[in-house]
Amino acid sequence: MxxxxxxxxxxxxxxxxxxxxxxxxxxxxxxxxxxxxxxxxxxxxxxxxxxxxxxxxxxxxxxxxxxxxxxxxxxxxxxxxxxxxxxxxxxxxxxxxxxxxxxxxxxxxxxxxxxxxxxxxxxxxxxxxxxxxxxxxxxxxxxxxxxxxxxxxxxxxxxxxxxxxxxxxxxxxxxxDIVRQADGLAESSRNVYLTESERLEAPALYQSLQLAKSLFDQGERRSAILIDTIEKYLTEHTSGKIDEVEIYTYPSLKKAATIEEQVFISIAVKFSKARLIDNIIIK
CATH class of the missing domain: 3.40.50.620 (HUPs)
Structure with missing residues (x-):
């Protein structure tokens, strides 16, 4: 007990x-x-x-x-x-x-x-x-x-x-590892702040990261290209304001212009009452 x-x-x-x-x-x-x-x-x-x-x-x-x-x-x-x-x-x-x-x-x-x-x-x-x-x-x-x-x-x-x-x-x-709901949204205590329509949009965060990873898997190593891809996807699929899309080495947290070692892609999107973050580690 x-x-x-x-x-x-x-x-x-x-x-x-x-x-x-x-x-x-x-x-x-x-x-x-x-x-x-x-x-x-x-x-x-x-x-x-x-x-x-x-x-x-x-x-x-x-x-x-x-x-x-x-x-x-x-x-x-x-x-x-x-x-x-x-x-x-x-x-x-x-x-x-x-x-x-x-x-x-x-x-x-x-x-x-x-x-x-x-x-x-x-x-x-x-x-x-x-x-x-x-x-x-x-x-x-x-x-x-x-x-x-x-x-x-x-x-x-x-x-x-x-x-x-x-x-x-x-x-x-x-x-x-990040625990996700069935549609990919990362579990977070702040998810309760999302409106009904925002909740439907929120899985786009993870989808944008997956899109970037697919480009990496195809050989893309320029961070600027991956960041641009994520920002475009988020703009097209959410009403939230993009707060950040960055790529840093992990765990040293140095900005990576090109991906030559383990990095994590970090994103944050501001909705009306919730600021959601998500990330994916790429090796």
Missing amino acids: TKLITDIKEMQALMNQYKLDGKTIGFVPTMGALHFGHQTLMKKAKAENDIVAISVFVNPTQFLPGEDFESYPRQIDKDVMTASAVDVDYVFHPSVEDMYPDLDRLPITLKVHEQAEVLEGVKRPGHFDGVVMVVNKLFNIVKPNKAYFGKKDAQQLAIIETMVENFNHDIEICGV
Whole structure:
């Protein structure tokens, strides 16, 4: 039975005891509004560890002024039920006040440099600083053997991998393939913001990436050609505003004019109330 834990010290004590008992811990950090994509991460954690814990915490330090922190979906009772359906052992749901006793001044912070100076980091300055701060805190509370992240947020995954290496966390970071709905739309908590007509258009993001990959498979290596193909497809098949279409090396996140090593193509489209992101890794 899944147990809800809200107290930091209680969670630490539980996880410490499991470690002393020789149990392995798998951890899935989330901001809640759990969907099938999250369940896929949990199932993988369940298959590879003795104990599985997830966090449900809408982290204020990764939201910029004017973003959807206040309106971000919060549904802890439903989230516990979703976690229970895949036999998660613990849902850790701390309060903002407990996680950040000094939120107004944040006496100690972390800073992401080059990897946050492209893509989402440019659009949302300071966002990844907040991400690495909360992930560090969660890692210190849960002390997992393995932590699971979706590849949909490829830039975030690359940054967390670098953070773990730089801060000597004894944790294996497991990237899990993007979970998609039947029509190709990547699972996301923000999909609920789409209108009915936008939801019908949204699969075009993945279709445009597939089109670019087909050109790559046919021998095209110029990034500009692939980007132009994606932008044209999105313009013709969605009413959303193209926010970005970029190609970067992975995991170093350097802009690639030509594709000579592993890269990921990242796209973002703004609809009326939702900004959807998607990507595909090309080797």
